[in-house]
Amino acid sequence: MSAHNRGTELDLSWISKIQVNHPAVLRRAEQIQARRTVKKEWQAAWLLKAVTFIDLTTLSGDDTSSNIQRLCCKAKYPIREDLLKALNMHDKGITTAAVCVYPARVCDAVKALKAAGCNIPVASVATGFPAGQTHLKTRLEEIRLAVEDGATEIDVVINRSLVLTGQWGGSDFIKTSTGKETVNATFPVAIVMLRAIRDFFWKTGNKIGFKPAGGIRSAKDSLAWLSLVKEELGDEWLKPELFRIGASTLLSDIERQIYHHVTGRYAAYHDLPMS
Amino acid sequence: MRTGVIGLILPPTFSFLEMMWRICPALAVGCTVVALVPPASPTPLLLAQLSGELGPFPGILNVISGPVSLVPVLASQPGIQKVAFCGALEEGRALRRSLAGECAELGLALGTESLLLLTDTADIDSAVEGVVDAAWSDRGPGGLRLLIQESVWDEAMRRLQERMGRLRSGRGLDGAVDMGARGAAACDLVQRFVREAQSQGAQVFQAGDVPSERPFYPPTLVSNLPPASPCAQVEVPWPVVVASPFRTAKEALLVANGTPRGGSASVWSERLGQALELGYGLQVGTVWINAHGLRDPSVPTGGCKESGCSWHGGPDGLYEYLRPSGTPARLSCLSKNLNYDTFGLAVPSTLPAGPEIGPSPAPPYGLFVGGRFQAPGAQSSRPIQDSSGNLHGYMAEGGAKDIRGAVEAAHQAFPGWAGQSPGARASLLWALAAALERRKSTLASRLERQGVELKAAEAEVELSARRLRAWGARAQAQGHTLQVAGLRGPVLRLREPLGVLAVVCPDEWPLLAFVSLLAPALAYGNTVVMVPSAACPLLALEVCQDMATLFPAGLANVVTGDQDHLTRCLALHQDVQAMWYFGSAQGSQFVEWASAGNLKPVWASRGCLRAWDQEAEGAGPELGLRAARTKALWLPMGD
Numbered sequence: 005m006s007a008h009n010r011g012t013e014l015d016l017s018w019i020s021k022i023q024v025n026h027p028a029v030l031r032r033a034e035q036i037q038a039r040r041t042v043k044k045e046w047q048a049a050w051l052l053k054a055v056t057f058i059d060l061t062t063l064s065g066d067d068t069s070s071n072i073q074r075l076c077c078k079a080k081y082p083i084r085e086d087l088l089k090a091l092n093m094h095d096k097g098i099t100t101a102a103v104c105v106y107p108a109r110v111c112d113a114v115k116a117l118k119a120a121g122c123n124i125p126v127a128s129v130a131t132g133f134p135a136g137q138t139h140l141k142t143r144l145e146e147i148r149l150a151v152e153d154g155a156t157e158i159d160v161v162i163n164r165s166l167v168l169t170g171q172w173g174g175s176d177f178i179k180t181s182t183g184k185e186t187v188n189a190t191f192p193v194a195i196v197m198l199r200a201i202r203d204f205f206w207k208t209g210n211k212i213g214f215k216p217a218g219g220i221r222s223a224k225d226s227l228a229w230l231s232l233v234k235e236e237l238g239d240e241w242l243k244p245e246l247f248r249i250g251a252s253t254l255l256s257d258i259e260r261q262i263y264h265h266v267t268g269r270y271a272a273y274h275d276l277p278m279s
Numbered sequence: 280m281r282t283g284v285i286g287l288i289l290p291p292t293f294s295f296l297e298m299m300w301r302i303c304p305a306l307a308v309g310c311t312v313v314a315l316v317p318p319a320s321p322t323p324l325l326l327a328q329l330s331g332e333l334g335p336f337p338g339i340l341n342v343i344s345g346p347v348s349l350v351p352v353l354a355s356q357p358g359i360q361k362v363a364f365c366g367a368l369e370e371g372r373a374l375r376r377s378l379a380g381e382c383a384e385l386g387l388a389l390g391t392e393s394l395l396l397l398t399d400t401a402d403i404d405s406a407v408e409g410v411v412d413a414a415w416s417d418r419g420p421g422g423l424r425l426l427i428q429e430s431v432w433d434e435a436m437r438r439l440q441e442r443m444g445r446l447r448s449g450r451g452l453d454g455a456v457d458m459g460a461r462g463a464a465a466c467d468l469v470q471r472f473v474r475e476a477q478s479q480g481a482q483v484f485q486a487g488d489v490p491s492e493r494p495f496y497p498p499t500l501v502s503n504l505p506p507a508s509p510c511a512q513v514e515v516p517w518p519v520v521v522a523s524p525f526r527t528a529k530e531a532l533l534v535a536n537g538t539p540r541g542g543s544a545s546v547w548s549e550r551l552g553q554a555l556e557l558g559y560g561l562q563v564g565t566v567w568i569n570a571h572g573l574r575d576p577s578v579p580t581g582g583c584k585e586s587g588c589s590w591h592g593g594p595d596g597l598y599e600y601l602r603p604s605g606t607p608a609r610l611s612c613l614s615k616n617l618n619y620d621t622f623g624l625a626v627p628s629t630l631p632a633g634p635e636i637g638p639s640p641a642p643p644y645g646l647f648v649g650g651r652f653q654a655p656g657a658q659s660s661r662p663i664q665d666s667s668g669n670l671h672g673y674m675a676e677g678g679a680k681d682i683r684g685a686v687e688a689a690h691q692a693f694p695g696w697a698g699q700s701p702g703a704r705a706s707l708l709w710a711l712a713a714a715l716e717r718r719k720s721t722l723a724s725r726l727e728r729q730g731v732e733l734k735a736a737e738a739e740v741e742l743s744a745r746r747l748r749a750w751g752a753r754a755q756a757q758g759h760t761l762q763v764a765g766l767r768g769p770v771l772r773l774r775e776p777l778g779v780l781a782v783v784c785p786d787e788w789p790l791l792a793f794v795s796l797l798a799p800a801l802a803y804g805n806t807v808v809m810v811p812s813a814a815c816p817l818l819a820l821e822v823c824q825d826m827a828t829l830f831p832a833g834l835a836n837v838v839t840g841d842q843d844h845l846t847r848c849l850a851l852h853q854d855v856q857a858m859w860y861f862g863s864a865q866g867s868q869f870v871e872w873a874s875a876g877n878l879k880p881v882w883a884s885r886g887c888l889r890a891w892d893q894e895a896e897g898a899g900p901e902l903g904l905r906a907a908r909t910k911a912l913w914l915p916m917g918d
Contacts, residue, residue, distance in 0.1 A: 023549045025569045026917040027767070028405030041454040199404045206437075235445050 009210050011174045018207070019172075024196055033191035040231035047227065048091060048265045051258050052098060054226040055082050058255055059127055059215070059248045060279065061104040063183075069112040072105060076116035078279035079103045079124060083259055090266040100255070101244040102127045102157060107150040114154035127157035134184040136161035159215075159250075177213035183250055188218025191232065198236040214241070217250025223261040226254055255279055280604040281309040283360035286353050286383065290366040291319035292391075292420070292461055298326060300576060301363065301591050302340065305600045310361075311339045315353050318344040319462055351377050359383045363589060363599065368514065371587060375875040380613035380868030380885075386589030386599055387878065388581065391421025392514045394544035395571060396531055396557060397435055399428045401547035402569070407438045409545060409571035414520045415446055415487075415498040416458050418572055422515030424538075425522040426531055432524050436502070439520075443498050446487035460494035461517060469496050469516040476501050476521075479508040514540060528553060532560045539877070541584035545571040558912050559773075564590075567913040575763045578770050578911045588880040588908065593761060593772065595909050603901045614865055622869045623847030626657075626676065626840070646675050646839060647823035649688035650832025655840070656680035663815060666730030672817050677840035682808070682848040685836040686855060689779040689806040692833030697776045697804040701754040704802060707829060708751030712744040714825035715794075722790060722821055729789065729815050739892075743794040746898050750798035753903060761911075768916035774907040776804030777880075778856030781849040783810045783842065785861035785884070788891040790818040795897045796859060797835060803907040805856075807835050808849065813842045813862075846870060853877045859905070860884065880905075 042050050060079045062071065079100045088094040104127040105113050113126045128150040132138035147158055160175070161182060178197055180189040194216055201212050214237075216229060226249060233241050241247055256276060263271040285305045289298055298314070305312050316323035323344040330340035343349065347370070354362045354374060361384040364374055371389040378385050393413055397406045414423040427435045449456040460466070477483055481504040489497040502522045504511050515521050525531040535544065543565040548554040558566040564582040567573055574580065579593030590596050644660070645652035655675040665671035696704075715722070719740045726736035760769045780800045785792050789812035800807045811819030816839045823837050838845060846866050849855055850873035857880045860870045864886030874881045882905050891897040 023400060023402040025402035025405045025547075025549065027915040028402060028408060028569055030917065031570070032405065032408050039455065039457065043454070238445075 009174055009176045009212060012208050012210075014172060016170070018203075022200075026192070029192045029195050032195055036191055036195075036232050036235070037228045040228075040235070042227055042231075045265075048262060050227055050230055051223055051261055052083070052091070052093060053242070054223070054230055054249065055098060055255065055258055056101060057230075057242075057244055057247055057249045058082070058100040059102045059104045059217075059250045060100045060255060061183075061217075061250050061252050063104070063106060063129065063133075067106060067109050069109075069116075072109050072112040073116040075105075075279055076103055076113055076122070077120055078255065078277065079117070080120045080122040081277075082255055083262055084276060087259075087262050087266050091262070099124050101125075101248055104129065104159065104250065106133070107146050107153075107155075110150050110153040110155045125156040126154060127159060128153075128155035129159045129161070129182075131158075131161045133159070133161050134182040136163055175212070177215055177248070179215040179217055179250070181218060183218030185218065189216035189220055191228070194229070194232060195236065198233065201241075202237055211240070211246060213246040213248065215248040215250055220249055220251045221253050221257060223254070223258045226251075226258065252279070280602060282384075282600050282602055283310060284358050285310045285312050285600060286356070286359040286362045287312055287314040288350055288353065288362065288364045288366065289314060289316045291317045291322075292465070293322070293365070294417075295322050295325060298322065301365070302326075303576075304591065304596050305363075306339060308597055308600050310600050311341075313341045313343065313353065313359070315343045315345060315349060317347055350374065354378055354383060354385075355381055357382070361386065361600070364388070364587075368585060372875045372878065375878065376872050379872035380617070380864075382613075385871075387587030388589045388591070389585065389587040389878075390514055390540050390542055390582070391517070392424060392540050393419070393421070393542055393571070394424045394426070394535055394561070394563070396535060396544065396546045396561075397425065397427045397431065398528065398531075398546070398548040398550075398553060398557075399430045400550045400553065401431075402549065403431060403435050403438055405569070406547040407435070407442050409547065410439060410520060411442060411446070411457070412572045413545070415443070415518050417451065419517070421517045422519045422521070424515055424535075425520050426525050426534060427522055428531070429524045429526050436500075436522070439500055439522075440484055440486065443484070443486040443500065446489075446498050448487060448489040448495055448497065458498070458518065460496070463494055465517060466494050466496050469499070469519060472510060472513075472516050472519060473499060473501070476504055476508070476510045479505055479510060481505070481508075481510070512538075528557060532557065536560075536562045539585040540582075542582040542586040543567075543580075545569075563910070564908075565911045565913070568915070570913060570915050573766065573913055573915070575765065575770075577763060578761055578913070579772060579909050580911065581909065583908055585878050587878060590909065593909075593911070595772075598904060603895065603899060605895060614868060617865055617868055619869060619872055622865070623841070623843035623845075626678070626844045644673055644675060644820075646677050646681055646685070647820065647826070647835075647837040648681065648685045648833075649836070650830070650834075651827060652823070656684075663817060665728040665815075667728075671725075671728055671815070674816050674839045677838040677845060679844075679848045681838050681840070682845060682852065685808045685838050686779055686781075686849075686852055688833035688836055689808050690833075690854065692831055693776075693778060693806045695831060696801075696806055696834055699804070704754045704804065705751035708747050708754070708798060708802060710829050711822075711825060712747035712751070714829060715740060715744045715747065715822065718821065718825065722818060725815075725818055725821065726790065739788070739791050742892065743791050746791075746795050747798050749898060750802040753799075754802040766913070766915055768914045770914070771912040773910045773912055774803065775910050777906070777908055778805065779808065779854065780805040780906070781808050781810075781852070781855045781858040783846055783849070783858075783860045783862050783866070784812050784819070785889065785891075786812050786814045787888065788812075789815040790822070791897065792861070792889075792891045793819045793822065795891055795902070796861075799902040799906040801835065803903070805906060806833060808855070809835065809837045810842060810845045810849070811837055811839060842866070847873070850874060850881075851876060855879060857881070857905075861889065862886075 062075050102125045107128050110128050130146045130150050131143040259276050260271050327342035363386040365388040368389045371387045413419045446457045448458050451459040482502050484500040485497040487498045489495050499519045541563045544561050544563045545567040546554050546557045554568045576592050579590045579595035581590035655677050657676050657678045659676040660673040663671045663674050722740045723736040763770045782796045850870045860883040867883035867885040870881050870883050889896050
């Protein structure tokens with residue numbers, strides 16, 4: 005993680021002066037997807053880079069220690085060894101950025117990662133995920149317990165009622181949504197968020213990270229996200245300390261793309277290890 | 280009905296789509312096209328291949344890929360009915376001069392510069408994207424003048440410079456570039472411009488990932504350019520953006536309208552009222568609100584002032600290739616030995632041949648300028664004879680000074696008149712109609728003296744009053760919304776007044792033609808300077824007596840005198856926005872030639888007579904179309 009956001013005095017005029025023109029932002033969002041297409045070995049390189057940004061996530065009701073263990077193994081070896089060897093990237097230590105699980109499964113995740121000999125952080129969703137409508141006392145206790153269990157990053161669900169009444173806080177990262185909403189990470193929303201991050205950096209010098217989550221399933225999409233961050237914020241933000249992608253099936257699509265790049269054939273699902 | 284054979288001259292910088300946007304409407308209404316494109320790009324070859332595929336209809340689209348020197352050759356071919364020229368300003372001007380009097384009509388679409396107005400209530404990041412679309416991409420036709428409100432100057436410049444750093448330039452087939460190159464000529468032009476700007480003290484900022492080989496040029500941002508420098512007068516080349524500050528919205532309009540170019544502009548403001556005020560106030564052909572460069576074939580695209588007045592797209596684009604049914608094809612009135620320098624320069628002497636006999640007449644005398652009758656600058660007059668050769672009255676000898684005064688008075692009256700609601704304009708025209716009817720006996724008796732039968736004279740007066748009322752009623756009809764396929768939100772096709780309209784009336788129908796030309800001009804919000812019929816201007820001066828009491832000062836100005844001399848003064852005047860000429864063939868040729876000065880749209884009769892009493896010719900829709908200009912106002916919506 006980058007240095008924590010030291011925070012600033014709350015100045016509501018910063019918020020009231022903001023103007024966002026929706027149709028113009030929609031137009032920019034359409035352009036992004038069309039204009040920065042990457043091909044061939046550069047595409048493979050970008051995809052590998054995208055893998056290092058993934059917060060490999062599993063947030064289902066039937067998570068148990070066995071699928072968490074499988075997930076952590078996948079996080080340590082996201083792409084099949086022989087494919088990486090063919091690209092000469094097998095010794096670069098490519099892993100996902102983090103593993104993201106429910107608070108109750110943090111223990112299992114930490115154990116599995118330790119057994120695999122991997123030091124990537126465990127992130128936990130907390131504070132009444134996904135709706136956030138629980139008592140403040142239990143929400144704080146959740147965070148405390150998750151950290152005790154070994155989680156080093158927490159995805160906090162903000163209290164929307166505070167937002168709607170204008171009572172603001174601060175953070176080190178901003179995330180598009182929980183990922184469990186009907187509409188999650190879309191480009192127009194991301195453009196506005198990235199511009200806000202840039203404005204905050206220009207005003208205070210603090211770099212805030214960005215995490216889109218939910219609905220990012222194809223490798224092509226992930227490339228568009230990378231180029232969006234590169235265009236709006238620049239290369240300094242293309243680091244796992246400042247950019248994460250919350251995804252679960254994205255990794256298998258990236259792996260299939262890499263398989264195609266290396267072998268020239270399209271893989272079946274059973275060709276590649278499950279996550 | 281359709282015009283006939285169209286000669287289309289296109290610049291090499293046009294994309295295939297732009298060329299098709301000009302060719303397809305012409306073919307759709309039934310014209311055939313000969314396109315001339317310089318061979319700097321393979322696009323004309325694609326066009327030629329396409330026209331070859333039109334097997335069942337060979338010859339409807341013909342493509343010549345040839346150098347610019349062929350332009351006058353094509354334009355003066357005998358079979359061509361209309362020449363549509365798209366390209367640079369000076370070439371358009373030269374073409375206008377060389378085509379004066381030829382049988383081909385000329386439509387000009389000149390210049391590539393656009394304007395972006397950034398207010399302090401705008402979404403600056405999105406406006407920066409608009410700048411990229413306008414100037415630093417392959418979609419924008421040319422350079423951009425950027426006007427930024429002073430309070431957001433620093434923020435906007437910072438974001439622009441940051442954004443420029445992320446632009447990539449390269450060959451077009453590389454999928455990840457923002458812009459390509461436009462050829463060696465364009466590269467030379469922009470290098471000269473930037474060097475000149477730097478020597479004048481401007482700050483030049485360039486950025487972006489651009490190959491250093493010749494035809495590629497980096498995106499350029501120029502600021503602090505002194506307004507008096509020659510760079511500030513000339514069109515901004517691609518890919519340069521010239522940024523200047525403004526303080527208030529009023530100042531923005533003055534600065535924006537203070538150039539001879541009138542192509543397209545965008546206004547960025549989240550305050551609806553302010554955005555519309557600026558949009559309506561800009562003298563351009565297309566205004567986008569919070570967007571830039573949106574195009575659609577159903578929306579008319581064109582310009583005003585020195586951007587030429589020809590349109591493509593939408594209903595106006597179709598009217599370019601049509602003419603009113605029943606009008607004959609234009610004949611050439613070319614007179615090779617018309618001396619443009621001496622036409623109408625000297626006023627022929629009007630000393631009476633002998634002593635005048637008969638009672639001294641008491642008709643109105645003087646020029647009607649600025650709402651009152653005044654003596655002409657030359658302090659002289661000439662006699663007007665009636666049909667039996669007797670003295671009918673005296674007509675003041677107006678000259679260049681009087682024309683200047685009349686045009687000034689018309690300009691002073693214009694803002695007030697254009698700002699009137701259509702209803703107010705209608706009621707003034709109806710009041711004039713009523714006054715004409717009250718004056719029927721005087722007018723009829725004057726017409727009788729000119730040889731018109733009493734019954735016909737009375738009918739003429741009644742028809743004139745009816746025409747005034749009819750045009751007054753038509754003043755109600757304003758712009759309407761267009762259906763645009765890809766856009767959420769309305770696009771308005773506004774009809775705006777041209778400005779000051781100069782009209783030279785025909786000799787025949789001294790009352791009816793005068794009123795038939797005055798009414799549509801006024802109904803659409805223009806102010807006029809009229810030169811009435813040379814044979815009998817007294818009818819027009821009678822009407823002026825009523826206008827003196829009813830109309831605001833300067834709304835309609837009537838200057839009498841030698842027709843050729845006054846025509847010369849009006850045609851060469853740079854501050855007259857349009858001219859209608861119904862005099863001789865030679866005069867028509869001169870008017871067309873002289874209009875190249877400020878590229879005003881002209882409508883010349885070329886010596887053909889017009890049946891003013893017929894509805895179609897005297898009060899048809901053609902008059903309404905020519906009395907106003909179109910503006911397309913795009914309002915993308917969404918919150």
